[in-house]
Amino acid sequence: MKIEFYGVRGSMPTPGKDTVIYGGNTSCVYVELNNKQNVILDSGTGIAGLSKKFNETKQPVHILLTHSHWDHIQGFPYFQPIYQNNSNITIVTGATENNDNDMILRQMSGANHPVKYQHLPCSITLNTQLAQQHEFALNGFNVTTQALNHPDGGTAYCLHADNQKIAYVTDNELKPPYLESSTWEEWVKFVLNADVLIHDAQYNNNDMPLKHGWGHSTFEQVVELALQANVKQLFFISHDPSKTDEELAKQEALLQKTLKDTPHCNLSVAWAKEQHEYNVNTQSFTAMFKNAE
Numbered sequence: 001m002k003i004e005f006y007g008v009r010g011s012m013p014t015p016g017k018d019t020v021i022y023g024g025n026t027s028c029v030y031v032e033l034n035n036k037q038n039v040i041l042d043s044g045t046g047i048a049g050l051s052k053k054f055n056e057t058k059q060p061v062h063i064l065l066t067h068s069h070w071d072h073i074q075g076f077p078y079f080q081p082i083y084q085n086n087s088n089i090t091i092v093t094g095a096t097e098n099n100d101n102d103m104i105l106r107q108m109s110g111a112n113h114p115v116k117y118q119h120l121p122c123s124i125t126l127n128t129q130l131a132q133q134h135e136f137a138l139n140g141f142n143v144t145t146q147a148l149n150h151p152d153g154g155t156a157y158c159l160h161a162d163n164q165k166i167a168y169v170t171d172n173e174l175k176p177p178y179l180e181s182s183t184w185e186e187w188v189k190f191v192l193n194a195d196v197l198i199h200d201a202q203y204n205n206n207d208m209p210l211k212h213g214w215g216h217s218t219f220e221q222v223v224e225l226a227l228q229a230n231v232k233q234l235f236f237i238s239h240d241p242s243k244t245d246e247e248l249a250k251q252e253a254l255l256q257k258t259l260k261d262t263p264h265c266n267l268s269v270a271w272a273k274e275q276h277e278y279n280v281n282t283q284s285f286t287a288m289f290k291n292a293e
Helices: 043-057 184-191 219-228 245-262
Strands: 002-007 027-031 038-039 062-063 087-092 122-125 135-136 141-147 155-161 164-169 196-201 235-236 268-271 276-279 284-287
Touching: 002 043, 027 043, 141 184, 155 184, 164 184, 184 219, 196 219, 219 235, 219 245, 245 268
Parallel strands: 038 062, 062 087, 087 122, 164 196, 196 235, 235 268
Antiparallel strands: 002 027, 002 276, 027 038, 135 141, 141 155, 155 164, 276 284
């Protein structure tokens, strides 16, 4: 199994000279099995970069949405397969609290977008119920779910296939000031023994308590979770839009050194980088293209 990161930024896109290393596109992660079956996690601006892959293979598209906040759906109108009449697209929406799970489509309506979703030539199946189940199958993956601790709700996913487990948990506040949708103990059980945990870590402990309750975790909290759950590889995602490459790199280097110096610690940690892929079989994290740093 392999994971390709196309968007790793949280809240809003941040193009510019200070975000070229880690990336400025919002959440979108592609996961591919050894037999080439695949799924897309979220549809932030990073999904536009996936267009070429699907234009070439003509494969059906399967998208798992965590929730309907802008940074997780705003790339969908610029995903080229939706403009092709031979495209088959399945969208599983997260279990949110409001009756707006179709926002990924309705953003292309009214004065929001010149092309209306009703006029798209592709075939779209929008499933707003599947994520409410504890477990379901999707395109070769066995998927389990957990409710996010996030304003308006949402769903985290564990992907089981190729005898491996990938947990995708964003956006999520592990220790919120409000009544949790999922407790700490439930999160430990959900991600237990994951080969890869991709978890929101938009903040650090210094950002609290100002942003307590905003629906995001600190990287210190996520490390604690990963260690308790015996995770092998941890990737932080949903990077704070105000954080520069230099700031993220300093945090990453310091944390990696701390864990390396910790006795009996086998956890590998990295801040996810756009245009990089992780091969779960070889446990290698590399640039997808020669010009990616």
